Amino acid sequence: MNAEQRTDQARHRTADSAFIRACRREPVPHTPVWFMRQAGRSLPEYRKVREGTGMLESCTRPDLVTEITLQPVRRHKVDAAIYYSDIVVPLKAIGLDLDIKPGVGPVVAEPITTRADLDRLRPLDPDDVGYVTEAVGMLTGELGATPLIGFAGAPFTLASYLVEGGPSRNHERTKALMYGDPQLWADLLDRLADITAAFLKVQIEAGVSAVQLFDSWAGALAPDDYRRSVMPASAKVxxxxxxxxxxxxxxxxxxxxxxxxxGEAGADVVGVDWRVPLAEAARRVGPHKALQGNLDPAVLFAPEQAVRAKAHEVLESAKAAPGHVFNLGHGVLPNTDPDALTRLVEYVHTTTEAR
Ligand SMILES: Cc1c2[nH]c(c1CCC(=O)O)Cc1[nH]c(c(CCC(=O)O)c1C)Cc1[nH]c(c(CCC(=O)O)c1C)Cc1[nH]c(c(C)c1CCC(=O)O)C2
Known part of the structure; x- marks a missing residue:
């Protein structure tokens, strides 16, 4: 099978799933649910298989990737799997010296500060990430009609790690470069856009049914700066x-x-955190995009009744959106009780089936 046939087959296999239908704003049998960071993090079975293997190394092992991606699907009965990887995997794959420090996040040995540094950001070749093609192939075989979501980090969020050298609260160095040397900034984001696009293409050609672009830290920007200095690169992806x-x-x-x-950058579905009610988000995004979100991940630490009440609010607010994928407003927090997630999936399914 060639890449085009694989993509076609993946599309057909999952076209009738609640998740894909919701993304396309088609009627659904129930509101689909998945959780950002459902793979890894809170599951004991994840910690067990990861024992003795570094985070980034585990991402290059198709057997581990397949097992970890499937764990939350088996346990929680979520409507989609998310491919186990990390946003810095393509950067590591082109040879950057970086690692993920437990409890900290991505750390880059030599941050990008000058034009000469851009040369280290060479284009991504599909052969750099052959393990992704292999793991996606294994996964789509196991998942059947359950969609697999591929993902990548957006140019701005990747640039922040590369320029700061690690996680940052205020993104000072990143913004200093963005405002101080707009041409270097634009060239940096453009290179990252090409790497990100190439990485997503590998995943799509291997058979993922949807893709998510994580611009986790874009909220640090004012709209005019986002429009001018970041949106063109994300739109390119x-x-x-x-x-x-x-x-x-x-x-x-x-x-x-x-x-x-x-939404204008080119998305079909806009992810919303818990700060904006979905009905208001629908107004801001317009009628041609579905929404994904947006239960506060910290709510899962409250008693069951409170979780249900908050989930109910999300579902009610989502009625204003032309399509809704239930999710948290950000990733699963590390100490979340896995059973609370399983119960939440069941609650969303049963209450929306009856509609
Ligand atoms: C900003 C960001 C990163 N990585 C990611 C983002 C965007 C999502 C978001 O906003 O939360 C995306 C990501 N990282 C991981 C996934 C796997 C799929 C999933 O379940 O969503 C996804 C989608 C695995 C991971 N990525 C990481 C882990 C934990 C590593 C471990 O288990 O040792 C996992 C399972 C590490 C990581 N990698 C990163 C951080 C901040 C951390 C956490 C560091 C820590 O607190 O330990 C960078």
């Missing part, structure tokens, strides 16, 4: 994968003021 016809999800945190622009 969305345009590059548009011909494949798989749903494209665009997510960030604290992005209430950016939701309209994030």
């Amino acid at each position: 969305f345009d590059a994968v548009a011909p494949y016809g798989v749903p494209r999800i665009h997510f960030g945190v604290g992005t209430g003021e950016l939701l309209g622009l994030m």
